[in-house]
Amino acid sequence: MDLIKIREQISTLDKQLLGLAARRRELTMNVAKSKAHIVRPVRDQQREQELLVKLIQQGKELGLDAHYVTRLFQLIIEDSVLNQQAFLQQLKNPNTKAPTVSVAFLGDKGSYSHLASYRYFSRRAEEIIEFGCASFKEILNQVESGNVDYGMLPIENTSSGSINEVYDLLQHTNLSIVGELSQPIKHCLLSAVNTSLDAIDTIYAHAQPVQQCSNFLNKQSDIRIEYCESSADAMQMVEKLKQPNVAVIGSEEGGQLYGLQALQQGIANQDENHSRFILVARKPVDVAEQIPAKTTLILATGQSPGALVDCLVVLKQYDINMTKLESRPIQGRPWEEMFYIDLEANLKSVAMQECLTKLTELTRFIKVLGCYPSEQVNPTSVPFSALHDQ
Structure with missing residues (x-):
């Protein structure tokens, strides 16, 4: 066949694939609407795994590699989960739904924070008004003063670790964390x-x-x-x-x-290099019960032996998983530390409320920085036998 004709056929198929992807996304949004008034998790990982195994087998019958099918549909599933979460979250917080949002971020167009802002709001707004800032402090000032709706802040990286300046600024702001995003850094x-x-x-x-x-x-x-x-x-x-x-x-x-x-x-020290960003706003949000939530808080314990351990034991008692523990010095109090903790829990759950009550009794100071949807979508696992012919 003529090369030009072959490429024309490929282009036609690509267009059809895009149409099918759009139709599939539309159907998954109908699934989200059906879950709007039912407390049922967005993800059913057992069903996802069964679906993926079936697709791999169908792909093999068509001559498609199992790993190719897996990667393709893991991406499709991730997109479905994130879109459903964004939809349910907007239903829970109707006041946050707007066709246009304003976002402050570090640097100008092309910065990693700029790219993260567009990626986050691609599911949530039609237009972004950009406010590039020269420092993290300026980002917070822009949000606190009401000049912008949101601020995008990088908080940690898988290669270089925590961004201490951001943690220190969070001690002194009244803003709330309302979202997060993990961005691949290439x-x-x-x-x-x-x-x-x-x-x-x-x-x-x-x-x-x-x-x-x-x-x-x-x-x-x-x-x-x-x-x-x-x-x-x-x-x-x-x-x-x-x-x-x-x-x-x-x-x-x-x-x-x-x-x-x-x-x-690919010049980074690690091939898998990711930065985690947090989104801050003047008002907190409620997280829909169907969505995995994170709660971030800061606390200061006394100087008695085992004070931090006592707090961690409380988390264990209420079966609350801690995903991050960061210590930072308390300004004006030499050798005393404040602890930042990320928890996999919805702030309004009974377990989290009872846990906060116990932690308040054990600490000198405690403050909730925010409760927000978790954007971490772990890839659907596939049994070894499905990927490899036995």
């Missing part, structure tokens, strides 16, 4: 002109990507790092200079907004 070395890695002697970057790409940078000789307030600022600088000896660490997606091209991809 660091590239980008340039504004055709050049080579050997020609680079200056790299512009934010401090976090430098830390996350330290192994790659340590292998380069005679490289000077120029630190910038954000990855977007760094990309703007390289785009402005247009020199063959300068480059920037950033995402390929963000770099395209500035006409930058990738010299080298």
Whole structure:
């Protein structure tokens, strides 16, 4: 067959696939509507697994690889879960539904926070009004003053760990955490002109990507790092200079907004590099019972031996899983620590309310920073036997 005709047929099939994907999403939203007044979890992982095993077998009969089918439908299931959660959450909080939202984030267009904002609100709003900020403090100020609806803040990374400045700022704000997002971080070395890695002697970057790409940078000789307030600022600088000896660490997606091209991809220390972001707003939200929830709180224990252990025992008693424990110094009180705790629990559940009562008795200070939907969708597991012919 003529190559052009083959490509035309492929394009026709691609369009049909998009139509089927849209139709499937529409049907899954009907599923969400059916769950609106029934306290039933969004996910039924046993059913998901049975469905995936059946699809793998059907795919094999059509000559499709089991791993290909698995990856494809894990992504489709994740999209379905997140869309259903967003729908149910808006029903629970009708005052948050708006065609346009304003969001403050670190840096300008192309920064990781900018990309995370668009990814989060792609399911929740038709238009985003952007407010790029020069610092995390400015983001909080913009939300606190009412200039914007939300603030997007990176809080931890799988490679470089917690972002302490954000944790410290959360001590002193009245804002509530209302959402979270885990964003894949794919660091590239980008340039504004055709050049080579050997020609680079200056790299512009934010401090976090430098830390996350330290192994790659340590292998380069005679490289000077120029630190910038954000990855977007760094990309703007390289785009402005247009020199063959300068480059920037950033995402390929963000770099395209500035006409930058990738010299080298995948330069992070870890192949699986993810950043977790939190979304803050002036008012808290209620989390629908059908949705997995997280509650974040800060507490300060006394200086007595085992004070923190006593608090953790309370969590165990109420069968509440802790996903994060972070300690930060209390300003003005040398050698005393405040603890940030993420819990897999809905704040309004009976267990969480009773747990808070006990924790209040055991601590000098306790504050709930927010209860919000968990965006962590674990891939549907598949039995080994389904992936491999026996």
